[in-house]
Amino acid sequence: YALCASTGAMNPYRDDIAYFEAVRVWMAKWDAEERAARGLPVPADVELVLRQLTAGAIEAGGVTDLYEAAGIPRPDLSHLDEAFLKKMQEARNPHLAIEALRRLIDQEMRKVTKHNIVRQQSFADRLLELMRKYTNQNLSAAEVIAEMVRMAKEVSADARRGQQFDPPLSEDELAFYDAVAQNESAVTEMGDGKLADIARDLVKALRRNVTIDWVSRDDVRAKLRSTIKRLLAIHEYPPDAQPEAIQLVLKQMETFAEEWSPRQDDR
Known part of the structure; x- marks a missing residue:
């Protein structure tokens, strides 16, 4: 559009282009407001640059690459090395580099x-917490970038964490393992292997008892609660930790509501 704006052939498209340009500007604005609502810092210079990049993207002939604008390569979370860390820390705009990496970590997470x-x-x-420390100047730009790169590697490795168990835990089973492993006393008393067995049994039992409308039906939720309580008791899960574990397992289960629904299975 930047190359052809003056030609009459573009006349039929000008209104559409203006509309999408306006949408893009407002999306950038709402993104900044969402960050503020979550307590994440939105430095004035970063917000200004992001808005300028967003508003000017159409004039540049396409979507502006935030990483290129920050002077850093687009990272792959599974391959962050010392060379990438150095490039990040030496970026011509460290604030923008930090924002780019934060967004990547959040999306991958x-x-x-x-x-x-x-x-x-x-x-x-x-x-x-990391961004708060940076905002409060408890960490320098180089230090926060180093911490974020370490965290990015951990996020990437988390996808393979289930392979550490024998037999390996699926993504579903790992989610319920983390739910029952939240209690430190349970981890100490039972160990990872026993908690992994609980997670496997929970997935099998809960999937068998899920109905299409279980989230909104009190009777079905009560049955599921009883199933969870019985399984925890069978595996001798610490009684004092059971109420919290049951609540967390039910909350965790809600994230699978759509995928586990019989309606989905029938398709």
Whole structure:
């Protein structure tokens, strides 16, 4: 469009182009507001640059690459080495480099922990605390980049964590393992292997008892609660930790509601 704006052939498309340009600007604005609502910092210079990049993307002839604008290569979380860390720390705009890496970690974290509320909350809290320290100047730009690269590697490795068990835990089983392993006394008393067995049994039992509308039906939720309680008791899960574990397992189960629904299985 930047090359052809003056030609009359573009007249039929100008309104559409203006519309999408306006949408893009507002999306950038709402993204900044969402960050502020979550307590994440939105430095004035970063917000200004992001808005300028967003508003000017159409004039540049396409979507602006945030990583290129920050002077860093687009990273792959599974292959972050010392060379990449050095490039990040020497970027011509470290604030923008930090924002780019934060967004990448957040996106990858949500993808890797899609059904795992325990790990997702843990990573989100750590990322938030890291950005707070940077905002409060407790960490320099180079230090926060180094910490974020370490965290990025951990997020990438989390997708393979289930392979550490024997037999390996599936993504579903790993999510419920993390739910019952939240209690430190349970981990100490039972060990990882026993908790992994509980997770496997939970997935099998809960999937058998799921109905299409289980989330909104109190009677079905009560049955599921009884099933969870019985399984924990069979495996001798610490009685004092059971109420919290039951609540967390039910909350975890809600993330699978759509995928586990019989309606989905019939398709």
